[in-house]
Amino acid sequence: MSGIHDFTLASARDALKSRKISAVELTNAHIDAIERLDGQLNSFITRTPDQAREGAKVADEALAKGEGGSLCGIPLGIKDLFCTNGVRTTAASKILGNFVPPYESAVTANLLKDGAVFLGKLNLDEFAMGSANLNSAFGPAVNPWKRKDSDAKLVTGGSSGGSAAAVAAGLVLGATGTDTGGSIRQPAAFTGIAGIKPTYGRCSRFGTIAFASSLDQAGPMARNLQDCAILLESMAGFDPRDSTSVDTPVPNYEASLKRGVKGLRVGIPKEYHVEGMPAEIEALWQQGMNWLRDAGAEVVEVSLPHTKYGLPTYYIAALAEASSNLARYDGVRFGERVSAPSLDGLYEASRAAGFGEEVKRRILIGTHVLSSGYYDAYYLRAQKVRTLIQQDFLKAFENVDVLLTPTAPSGAFAQDEKPTDPVQMYLNDVFTVPASMAGVPALSVPAGLDARGVPLGLQLIGKFFDEETLIAAGHAIEQAAAFHHRPTIHAGVSA
Amino acid sequence: MSLDAKTVTRIARLARIGLKPEEVETLGQDMGSIIDWVEQLKEVDVTDVSPMIGTGLATPRLREDRVTDGNCRDKVLANAPEREGPFFTVPKVVE
Secondary structure (H helix, E strand, O other), X not given: OOOHHHOOHHHXXXXXXXXXXXXXHHHHXXXXXXXXXXXXXXXXXXXXXXXXXXXXXXXXXXXXXOOOOOOOOOEEEEEOOEOEOOEOOOOOOHHHOOOOOOOOOHHHHHHHHOOOEEEEEEOOOHHHOOOOOOOOOOOOOOOOOOOOOOOOOEOOXXXXXXXXXXXXXXXXXXXXXXXXXXXXXXXXXXHOOEEEEOOOOOOOOOOEOOOOOOOOEEEEEEOOHHHHHHHHHHHOOOOOOOOOXXXXXXXXXXXXXXXXXXXXXXXEEHHHOOOOOOHHHHHHHHHHHHHHHHOOOEEEEEOOOOHHHHHHHHXXXXXXXXXXXXXXXXXXXXXXXXXXXXXHHHHHHHHHHHOOHHHHHHHHHHHHHHOOOOHHXXXXXXXXXXXXXXXHHHHHOOOOOEEEEEOOOOOOOEHHHOOOXXXXXXXXXXXXXXXXXXXXXXXXXXXXXXXXXXXXXXXXEEOOOOHHHHHHHHHHHHHHHOOOOOOOOOOOOOO | OOOOHHHHHHHHHHOOOOOOHHHHHHHHHHHHHHHHHHHHXXXXXXXXXXXXXXXXXXXXXXXXXXXXXXXOHHXXXXXXXXXXXXXXXXXXXXX
């Protein structure tokens, strides 16, 4: 028999249903793996082994009676941006270091209702602001992958870096992520796993700590798209508590894996051939086109003329929203407080001590672009450019069903290769940000390794609420790529 | 172009974030380079383009006008860094 750490979420589900394994065994094996390996990975901020064992026991009782939801007994990790009732939720920020939510987020409540077992809360960039998980108040999450010839610590990507590392290393069978400008897709690509950013409005934002409300969207991260499909089906759904939640039925995403891509029209946005992109990324992209063509799809070139404005537009819109959302951390109602003689002094001291460097920088830029005299020149203009970016996508989708692009302009870089210029750092998200701006769904699948042995991903972007076509096309790439590589640090590898 | 200390201090005041003098300088440089970079949006023709406010996918909806939440004072106060009885406390604001 293959080991317990060879399970995918789907095969574990089947083994649990047929009672080949118990939820308690499965959960204990994952708790052991976390204890063994997370000292190196730092993917968890808070571990909840007792709660997990308790949940597994309850799951086994349901499974023994032939009952239980779609995730009954499946051990998952939760990005520490989702509020979990009675379990500390930090957003990887000092300012929320002791925050214990008295309620459950909509997404995690859906997962619990379907029987999932939570192993703990996963590391991220503070308030989901970052592309390398280097901005966490709890230290960076570490990529379980290493370069062939070096022991240098690689970044996980971000902001859902802990989720990506934990899934890739086999510490959890799946994880929740959130994606504002690429925070699911880019870390998924950096760690050789799959991740889906659904259509804006597909998953409720209720109880998810806000970064940029018009962009934030929760989604699944797992070893393959079948696992992501199972998770998404549980996470998604209408919620009246989120005014941007869309009331449309949740399809059977898992079934769409079998659809195939015969006759599918795949668009290649010509503007994504950016200057300075490594040849191996171009080659992988070409490989992706060939794979889809071989599977019966038609590949055509399309144009998204405003692509180059995606990132600067994003950094105005997202930072403006962030400055407004993060105004609530004032040291009065919750979070860290630093006392001062005056109320304004208390605000300033609490926020100075509680926020990290990148968060401060982003709040200040957001405040600047919203301030009197700059609002029209920056914020309003960015919102108009955002309209043009969305129109680019809508126009392209009149002619094609999905778009294929690389997920990121490089593979994972080493922690000490972090660019010092913030703008250089932002370029990591050049391919993921435009879909976020438009609100359309997108996913990343692992497609190969670069010359140094580090995974690379391909991105597919789809029409509003057409996650099914995305999953079908993504699965065709998965089958062709046959990506079965494992990272250096993995639960299934004995030390 | 770096943002000058006066501008950075004014923005920080608006955002209620206390800054040390050395932070003012570094942030001025970082913010300046980000602002320079977003200036490229000026080259886009946005005549007659309406601003995008959200993605426009959810239909605005009305709900019945009734209380759906509340009666949870202890939960609301549970995370207060400082409190007195059923109240949040702040420094004196009225003389």
